[in-house]
Amino acid sequence: MIYLRAADRFDALALANLRAASLSELGLLPNAEVDAFALQAMRGFVRLFTDDRLIAWIACDDERVVASCCAVFYERLPYPDGSRHAELCGVYVVPAYRRRGFASELVGEVTAAACAGGARKTFLRPSPSAKGLYARHGFVDTALMVFEKKPLPVEVPSYPILAASPGG
Numbered sequence: 001m002i003y004l005r006a007a008d009r010f011d012a013l014a015l016a017n018l019r020a021a022s023l024s025e026l027g028l029l030p031n032a033e034v035d036a037f038a039l040q041a042m043r044g045f046v047r048l049f050t051d052d053r054l055i056a057w058i059a060c061d062d063e064r065v066v067a068s069c070c071a072v073f074y075e076r077l078p079y080p081d082g083s084r085h086a087e088l089c090g091v092y093v094v095p096a097y098r099r100r101g102f103a104s105e106l107v108g109e110v111t112a113a114a115c116a117g118g119a120r121k122t123f124l125r126p127s128p129s130a131k132g133l134y135a136r137h138g139f140v141d142t143a144l145m146v147f148e149k150k151p152l153p154v155e156v157p158s159y160p161i162l163a164a165s166p167g168g
């Protein structure tokens with residue numbers, strides 16, 4: 001039987017595995033790094049739950065967690081209506097369970113929970129194919145600009161590297 005429920009910190013490993021699967025599917029996580037990343041991600045999910053900064057809903061097929069949707073709370077500058085915002089993220093459905101409305105139901109639950117949790121606005125970065133899904137839940141396109149930290153350049157020594165030679 002498939003059912004939806006709110007997740008808690010005991011679901012951290014399942015959420016981390018879905019996160020790893022999602023990044024892997026997007027080509028952002030090499031297969032060889034999936035297990036190590038999932039462990040690191042599990043700690044991250046536990047920390048977010050402990051800090052009361054995470055809402056997550058999951059779909060379960062009996063014991064197996066097959067879909068997720070999360071919202072992470074963060075603070076912006078003080079504002080008359082409150083400074084708490086949320087980012088909707090971690091929307092992922094295992095391929096065999098897609099196009100059955102699970103993402104839509106989870107997005108509805110998490111958006112409502114983010115509002116109930118005090119988020120004045122909820123943002124997300126949609127993949128192009130998922131825009132319709134979010135639009136049906138009332139999300140609108142805005143001109144949000146993003147600055148991404150670049151990876152540090154590898155330092156190349158400016159002096160010649162000398163090979164050690166026997167006796168030298």
Ligand SMILES: CC(C)(COP(=O)(O)OP(=O)(O)OC[C@H]1O[C@@H](n2cnc3c(N)ncnc32)[C@H](O)[C@@H]1OP(=O)(O)O)[C@@H](O)C(=O)NCCC(=O)NCCS
Pocket residue numbers: 022025091092093094097098099100101102103104105125126127129130132133
């Ligand atoms: C994007 C994603 C989360 C959608 O999950 P999903 O559970 O298939 O989503 P839904 O079933 O709620 O809706 C998907 C589509 O199926 C349709 N659908 C829903 N129930 C259906 C049913 N019973 N029969 C046929 N179609 C159905 C929906 O109308 C929707 O149509 P659209 O493509 O025109 O928007 C999923 O494909 C996924 O995990 N992709 C990889 C990760 C990703 O891109 N995440 C989003 C990042 S922003």
